[in-house]
Amino acid sequence: MTEAPLGLLAELTHRCPLHCPYCSNPVELVQRADELDTATWQRVFDEARELGVLQLHLSGGEPLARPDLPELLGHASGLGCYTNLVTSGLGLTADRLADLVDRGLDHVQLSVQDSDRSNANLIAGVKGYDRKLSAARLIKDAQLPLTVNAVMHKANLDHIGGIIALAEEMGADRLELANTQYYGWALRNRAALLPTREQLAAAGPVVRQAQERLAGQMEIVYVIADYHEANPKPCMYGWGSRQLTVAPNGDVLPCPAASVITSLPVQNVTRSSLSEIWYDSETFNAFRGTEWMREPCLSCPRKEIDFGGCRCQAFQLTGDAAATDPVCTLSPDHGLVQDILATEIVEARPAFAMRRSV
Amino acid sequence: MTSIDSVPRVRRGVRCTYDKTRNSDVVLFPEGVLLLNETAAAVVSRCDGSSSVGDIALSLADEFDGVQPDDVIELVDRLVTRRVVDVD
Numbered sequence: 001m002t003e004a005p006l007g008l009l010a011e012l013t014h015r016c017p018l019h020c021p022y023c024s025n026p027v028e029l030v031q032r033a034d035e036l037d038t039a040t041w042q043r044v045f046d047e048a049r050e051l052g053v054l055q056l057h058l059s060g061g062e063p064l065a066r067p068d069l070p071e072l073l074g075h076a077s078g079l080g081c082y083t084n085l086v087t088s089g090l091g092l093t094a095d096r097l098a099d100l101v102d103r104g105l106d107h108v109q110l111s112v113q114d115s116d117r118s119n120a121n122l123i124a125g126v127k128g129y130d131r132k133l134s135a136a137r138l139i140k141d142a143q144l145p146l147t148v149n150a151v152m153h154k155a156n157l158d159h160i161g162g163i164i165a166l167a168e169e170m171g172a173d174r175l176e177l178a179n180t181q182y183y184g185w186a187l188r189n190r191a192a193l194l195p196t197r198e199q200l201a202a203a204g205p206v207v208r209q210a211q212e213r214l215a216g217q218m219e220i221v222y223v224i225a226d227y228h229e230a231n232p233k234p235c236m237y238g239w240g241s242r243q244l245t246v247a248p249n250g251d252v253l254p255c256p257a258a259s260v261i262t263s264l265p266v267q268n269v270t271r272s273s274l275s276e277i278w279y280d281s282e283t284f285n286a287f288r289g290t291e292w293m294r295e296p297c298l299s300c301p302r303k304e305i306d307f308g309g310c311r312c313q314a315f316q317l318t319g320d321a322a323a324t325d326p327v328c329t330l331s332p333d334h335g336l337v338q339d340i341l342a343t344e345i346v347e348a349r350p351a352f353a354m355r356r357s358v
Numbered sequence: 359m360t361s362i363d364s365v366p367r368v369r370r371g372v373r374c375t376y377d378k379t380r381n382s383d384v385v386l387f388p389e390g391v392l393l394l395n396e397t398a399a400a401v402v403s404r405c406d407g408s409s410s411v412g413d414i415a416l417s418l419a420d421e422f423d424g425v426q427p428d429d430v431i432e433l434v435d436r437l438v439t440r441r442v443v444d445v446d
Binding site for chain 1: 375388
């Protein structure tokens with residue numbers, strides 16, 4: 001039986017002052033004119049809460065780029081949702097933050113690109129490092145719980161110890177060190193982002209030591225680099241299982257990357273209710289449970305653990321969204337991943353194709 | 359480890375509420391959502407940073423039959439692991 005979703009990732013806008021080459025937004029960004037208006041977002045939040053959503057991640061792009069963010073956040077909080085602001089920190093002022101806190105903001109997730117100022121600015125494509133330090137101070141002064149999120153890749157993995165120290169300095173309660181997942185802009189920049197095995201091997205012990213040293217003080221979540229693993233990741237804890245994403249134009253997706261699966265029809269909040277989309281749509285039902293699986297997944301003892309891996313990755317690499325995730329060593333297409341690792345990891349890092357502005 | 363003298367407190371950023379969709383008390387926090395049964399909800403509501411585990415067990419005994427201090431210790435331990443409460 002399909003259970004109600006717990007979380008909604010609301011991509012309020014794709015506009016963003018940053019140009020990170022690993023951005024999880026799709027390469028085809030939604031234009032400002034196509035963004036949902038305030039009233040429609042509020043209706044989406046009403047429907048989400050009615051459906052069972054308890055956690056609302058206000059994300060983007062940069063959610064602070066929406067002038068109506070305070071109204072939207074207040075509306076979500078008033079419905080009883082836990083509100084999480086996922087931000088670059090650019091554009092956050094003491095006044096704006098105080099307003100959001102008044103309206104019920106529960107938690108902030110702040111992105112950092114690197115602990116090295118010039119490298120951080122290079123990765124972000126904008127001089128944002130010092131403004132992030134200021135944003136972290138504002139968040140702590142407001143006594144909000146803070147998660148720092150750093151996407152890890154070839155150009156910053158060697159600084160992982162420095163990034164941990166930066167998060168400590170910022171007073172983070174949690175730190176997510178997430179190796180890049182290759183979707184959207186990150187897929188386009190894969191060769192510039194893929195770390196070497198040596199880099200990953202060196203980073204692991206640094207993280208483990210910090211996890212021990214900071215136990216009870218700052219929780220460190222380390223998301224592994226899945227191309228280098230033997231088993232695929234249990235993406236989203238299963239398709240259409242716990243969370244849904246609404247894109248700036250109202251498209252409803254099982255995960256932020258799922259628009260790449262062009263073999264599935266696109267659902268939109270202007271045509272159907274969230275409840276119809278979650279429970280009844282072809283898109284959300286396509287890979288629920290295990291009936292859709294083929295071998296080697298079908299008889300695999302891990303099928304309820306990793307759910308055959310990521311559907312978007314399967315589609316991107318094989319053209320078939322129902323295939324076993326090629327990251328899995330049991331996949332008949334695993335050679336594709338081995339080829340990528342063998343050919344794309346090179347000494348000199350190729351230039352980044354920076355994420356465009358909208 | 360939690361003991362009978364430990365004083366648990368709900369962590370900053372954790373919100374407790376009732377979800378009418380699931381007909382359950384829930385704890386909301388940055389990492390996720392926990393559904394609570396009635397006893398667990400009563401324990402969480404008493405993790406106020408001044409009552410000890412012993413105090414909580416005593417106050418629950420009025421409302422719920424058969425709640426032992428060890429049950430409260432075990433539950434608080436689980437809540438600490440999930441970063442819902444801290445103990446002093």
